Amino acid sequence: MREIEIHNYARQLLEAHGAKAIAEAAQNAIELEARGEAELARTWRHIEDAMKLMRGPHQS
Numbered sequence: 505m506r507e508i509e510i511h512n513y514a515r516q517l518l519e520a521h522g523a524k525a526i527a528e529a530a531q532n533a534i535e536l537e538a539r540g541e542a543e544l545a546r547t548w549r550h551i552e553d554a555m556k557l558m559r560g561p562h563q564s
Contacts, residue, residue, distance in 0.1 A: 505547050514554035526555045 517525040529552035536545035
């Protein structure tokens with residue numbers, strides 16, 4: 505998946521599911537890693553990271 509596709513998908517997930525989309529992406533990566541699908545897991549980790557960047561830093 506190209507970088508632009510990852511960011512577009514990450515944005516769509518955030519818009520549709522809010523902050524829980526990040527946890528869902530992480531869970532997808534964990535499940536894929538457990539099944540030995542490392543490449544797909546890396547893609548989901550990349551999507552997770554993109555969503556974290558879009559969300560911005562935590563406020564305190």
